Amino acid sequence: MKSEIKIVGNALPHIPWENKPTGYPYVMWRCSKNPIIGWNPIPCAARIFNSAVLPYEDAFIGVFRADYRNGRPQLHLGRSRDGIKWQIEHEKMAWQNESGQPVGNSYAYDPRLVRIEEDFYITWCDDFPGASIGMGRTCDFKQFIKMENPLMPFNRNGVLFPRKINGLYVLLSRPSDSAHTPFGDIVLSYSPDLTYWGKHRLVMTRGGQGWWQGLKIGAGPTPIETTAGWLLFYHGVSFTCNGYVYSFGAALLDLDAPHKVLYRTRDYLLTPEKEYEVSGFVPNVCFPCAALCDAAGGRIAVYYGAADTYTAVAFCQLDELLAYMKANSEVF
Numbered sequence: 006m007k008s009e010i011k012i013v014g015n016a017l018p019h020i021p022w023e024n025k026p027t028g029y030p031y032v033m034w035r036c037s038k039n040p041i042i043g044w045n046p047i048p049c050a051a052r053i054f055n056s057a058v059l060p061y062e063d064a065f066i067g068v069f070r071a072d073y074r075n076g077r078p079q080l081h082l083g084r085s086r087d088g089i090k091w092q093i094e095h096e097k098m099a100w101q102n103e104s105g106q107p108v109g110n111s112y113a114y115d116p117r118l119v120r121i122e123e124d125f126y127i128t129w130c131d132d133f134p135g136a137s138i139g140m141g142r143t144c145d146f147k148q149f150i151k152m153e154n155p156l157m158p159f160n161r162n163g164v165l166f167p168r169k170i171n172g173l174y175v176l177l178s179r180p181s182d183s184a185h186t187p188f189g190d191i192v193l194s195y196s197p198d199l200t201y202w203g204k205h206r207l208v209m210t211r212g213g214q215g216w217w218q219g220l221k222i223g224a225g226p227t228p229i230e231t232t233a234g235w236l237l238f239y240h241g242v243s244f245t246c247n248g249y250v251y252s253f254g255a256a257l258l259d260l261d262a263p264h265k266v267l268y269r270t271r272d273y274l275l276t277p278e279k280e281y282e283v284s285g286f287v288p289n290v291c292f293p294c295a296a297l298c299d300a301a302g303g304r305i306a307v308y309y310g311a312a313d314t315y316t317a318v319a320f321c322q323l324d325e326l327l328a329y330m331k332a333n334s335e336v337f
């Protein structure tokens with residue numbers, strides 16, 4: 006029986022999609038074309054991963070994390086007709102301030118991309134100095150305006166909700182340190198104008214029974230509005246004797262008070278298993294930063310970085326995912 010719960014949004018008939026392989030027992034399955042972006046994809050960059058995409062006009066657009074051959078990451082724009090084959094621009098995105106003056110940066114990584122009303126907003130990890138959340142906007146993907154940093158350092162994984170809630174913009178973030186942060190919980194903040202942020206609330210903490218999320222957690226793609234709550238994919242990290250392992254799970258947040266967690270996956274949905282996830286520049290990383298949704302079919306395609314080297318895609322169906330989350334939830 007089909008559930009009555011729906012994605013709030015538009016139909017996306019051309020969403021990249023593959024049906025679940027027959028007999029596959031889990032709720033999330035990988036795209037057979039993975040990895041969709043491999044080593045040395047453009048002349049300046051050795052690796053493109055942890056990137057964000059959206060439907061745009063009758064195709065797709067994305068902001069990509071490109072790690073240069075000197076090791077530093079920058080943001081590049083990319084376009085695709087099918088969401089799988091991407092043409093990434095060879096020059097990094099050029100930012101200007103509100104007065105039209107060019108602004109540079111020393112690095113930028115882990116972008117998220119969201120449409121709010123008529124504008125598109127990009128959040129990323131910026132150098133404030135030190136890891137902090139950068140925020141910018143565009144209305145045409147030609148001119149990019151860097152806005153004020155919303156929060157003080159150190160912070161990462163800034164993710165905006167796609168609409169105001171009770172008249173306020175909402176930003177998820179993960180307070181951190183300036184290095185490889187051995188802790189981290191997800192909080193949210195409200196703003197009337199995308200400049201001044203406050204009313205900070207704890208959303209959820211690391212830990213619980215799920216050792217996969219025992220060390221730290223961080224928001225992934227833009228939350229997906231459903232009639233039952235906001236669906237948030239998030240990464241969770243476990244600390245092993247061989248280093249960090251990045252998996253991802255999901256939570257359902259209350260529609261009107263999104264710091265309230267309704268369900269949360271006790272087990273991961275996806276963990277590094279495939280060669281392109283367990284082996285690369287940083288082994289054992291699955292790091293989701295974007296999701297495309299087809300509201301008509303309840304289909305969701307999650308884009309994730311694999312091993313800090315590749316871009317990959319995994320699929321799920323809203324009905325099946327929510328039923329699984331309800332039956333296997335641990336909220337703490």
Ligand code: BMA
Nearest residue numbers: 055114115185287290292313
């Ligand atoms: C985190 C971020 C991510 C990266 C992950 C694994 O701290 O820097 O960009 O994918 O580490 O290296």
